[in-house]
Amino acid sequence: MRKVAIVGVGMSKFGEEWTRGFRDMMIEAGSRAIADCNLHGEEIDGIYVGTMAPGSLVGQEHIGALVADSMGLTPVPATRVEAACASGGVALRSGYMAIASGMHDCVVVGGVEKMTDTPGNEVASALGGAGDQEWELFMGATFPAIYALMARRHMLEYGTTEEQMAAVAVKNHANSAKNKYAHFQNEITLDTVMKSKYVASPLKLFDCAPITDGAAVAVLMPLEKAKKYCEQPIEIVASAQASDALALHSRTSMTSLRATQVAAKKAYELAGITPKDVDIVEVHDCFTIAEIMAIEDLGFFKKGEGGKASAEGKTALNSEISVNTSGGLKGCGHPVGATGVKQAVEVVWQLRGKAEGRQVKDCDVGMTHNVGGSGATSVIHVMKRA
Amino acid sequence: MPSENLAITWRRLPERYRLAGSCCENCRTNYFPTRKLCPKCRRKGKIAPKQFSGRGKVYSFTEVSSGPVGFELEAPYVLAIVELEEGPRLTAQVVGISEKDVKIGDSVEMVFRKIMEDSPEGLIHYGYKFRITKK
Numbered sequence: 001m002r003k004v005a006i007v008g009v010g011m012s013k014f015g016e017e018w019t020r021g022f023r024d025m026m027i028e029a030g031s032r033a034i035a036d037c038n039l040h041g042e043e044i045d046g047i048y049v050g051t052m053a054p055g056s057l058v059g060q061e062h063i064g065a066l067v068a069d070s071m072g073l074t075p076v077p078a079t080r081v082e083a084a085c086a087s088g089g090v091a092l093r094s095g096y097m098a099i100a101s102g103m104h105d106c107v108v109v110g111g112v113e114k115m116t117d118t119p120g121n122e123v124a125s126a127l128g129g130a131g132d133q134e135w136e137l138f139m140g141a142t143f144p145a146i147y148a149l150m151a152r153r154h155m156l157e158y159g160t161t162e163e164q165m166a167a168v169a170v171k172n173h174a175n176s177a178k179n180k181y182a183h184f185q186n187e188i189t190l191d192t193v194m195k196s197k198y199v200a201s202p203l204k205l206f207d208c209a210p211i212t213d214g215a216a217v218a219v220l221m222p223l224e225k226a227k228k229y230c231e232q233p234i235e236i237v238a239s240a241q242a243s244d245a246l247a248l249h250s251r252t253s254m255t256s257l258r259a260t261q262v263a264a265k266k267a268y269e270l271a272g273i274t275p276k277d278v279d280i281v282e283v284h285d286c287f288t289i290a291e292i293m294a295i296e297d298l299g300f301f302k303k304g305e306g307g308k309a310s311a312e313g314k315t316a317l318n319s320e321i322s323v324n325t326s327g328g329l330k331g332c333g334h335p336v337g338a339t340g341v342k343q344a345v346e347v348v349w350q351l352r353g354k355a356e357g358r359q360v361k362d363c364d365v366g367m368t369h370n371v372g373g374s375g376a377t378s379v380i381h382v383m384k385r386a
Numbered sequence: 387m388p389s390e391n392l393a394i395t396w397r398r399l400p401e402r403y404r405l406a407g408s409c410c411e412n413c414r415t416n417y418f419p420t421r422k423l424c425p426k427c428r429r430k431g432k433i434a435p436k437q438f439s440g441r442g443k444v445y446s447f448t449e450v451s452s453g454p455v456g457f458e459l460e461a462p463y464v465l466a467i468v469e470l471e472e473g474p475r476l477t478a479q480v481v482g483i484s485e486k487d488v489k490i491g492d493s494v495e496m497v498f499r500k501i502m503e504d505s506p507e508g509l510i511h512y513g514y515k516f517r518i519t520k521k
Binding site for chain 1: 394419445446447448449450451452453454455457458460463465466474475477478479485490501502513
């Protein structure tokens with residue numbers, strides 16, 4: 001296997017982007033990533049695009065070829081990758097494997113979702129497809145409801161409180177306010193979260209990531225070629241993925257994601273590090289409870305102590321471990337298929353020291369953690385400066 | 387939720403109407419909904435039908451404030467994960483009670499109810515919901 005590096009990254013402004021469509025956002029992010037590593041285009045010999053539900057959201061399938069076409073990259077082979085909310089992370093892993101195996105020499109990995117062209121309840125139904133259609137959604141479950149069922153168990157088993165969950169949202173907004181690409185450019189208070197209405201108790205509106213439009217792109221090359229194209233290549237030192245039952249009710253535990261625990265163990269082994277070595281991590285906080293479970297499952301805090309750690313500020317910028325410096329899914333926004341690639345973009349910026357007002361000091365090891373559905377897919381990457 | 391066509395509904399009637407599931411006679415694990423392959427035993431598994439009693443306990447619950455497509459008029463409703471007395475867990479609504487009166491561990495039993503309608507002219511879907519029997 002060859003070593004793999006990210007040489008260029010870019011993203012579109014995340015938000016409710018009424019003036020731009022699916023293709024526009026992809027081109028915006030792609031052009032920035034390709035310019036970032038001074039490519040002309042002829043070098044690119046593979047494309048992987050993560051997107052979850054363009055068929056339901058914009059009536060378009062066959063996204064691989066569409067992206068190659070709109071970016072002027074035909075006849076490069078282009079493949080769409082789908083793993084619900086983990087589509088972006090799994091696309092990155094597909095690109096990683098393509099380079100590591102020697103099959104490709106320069107791969108563009110994209111993630112994109114255009115969500116605001118569709119009414120809210122239809123978006124909710126489309127996203128519901130990440131869960132078990134016949135046995136969860138049919139019974140009236142929504143994604144907030146599924147995570148609420150986890151939150152209620154976490155509260156029972158570990159004494160986690162609504163205030164501790166709210167602290168996650170406050171911290172992620174504080175970070176996204178420092179990120180010019182983020183959906184939300186404003187800070188919020190604990191009061192804002194606590195007084196927002198219940199969507200699925202105990203989860204309130206401000207416990208939930210928003211519906212966002214956006215795209216993110218990373219360019220991958222073999223490490224030995226990377227120096228020719230960029231000053232500071234970022235090596236992907238581990239890529240790991242795991243699966244679990246689609247329906248939450250079929251899993252043994254509802255307060256941890258086994259797919260995350262399994263993928264994390266593998267990622268730490270591959271990278272030859274422990275959780276203590278990680279300086280920044282982008283975790284999948286589609287709901288505040290998801291970030292609390294993630295920082296436990298990834299080994300940064302003991303099981304059951306994630307809520308307390310969040311409330312005590314141990315996950316804030318430049319604290320014990322900087323979690324979701326981009327603002328996470330809550331603050332930066334969650335264009336579903338784009339999220340996994342956006343996480344990698346943020347980690348690359350942090351490792352290069354280019355994260356502007358939210359730069360983490362002495363940042364040497366970064367991690368991304370992208371979850372599909374309520375935990376049926378989990379994909380983790382570890383990165384370091386090459 | 388996208389509307390379900392007649393065949394999808396029809397195939398699922400025994401499970402949705404009367405909690406017909408399955409059991410692996412090799413490892414004695416009960417499954418609901420039905421599994422055609424035992425994930426623990428795989429090739430060694432021996433799947434047989436299993437009728438569930440409909441009795442169980444609330445494992446977790448929430449109140450859904452805004453319903454997805456097809457459930458707009460139902461909301462708010464209590465949605466729970468129920469652990470059946472035979473072992474498996476499932477997701478279902480709890481009826482005839484407000485959220486503040488539900489506790490994890492409450493005993494429940496299955497009731498047969500309307501789940502949703504595809505549209506005013508479309509299929510009316512029925513299936514299992516649960517009611518509290520003992521606090």
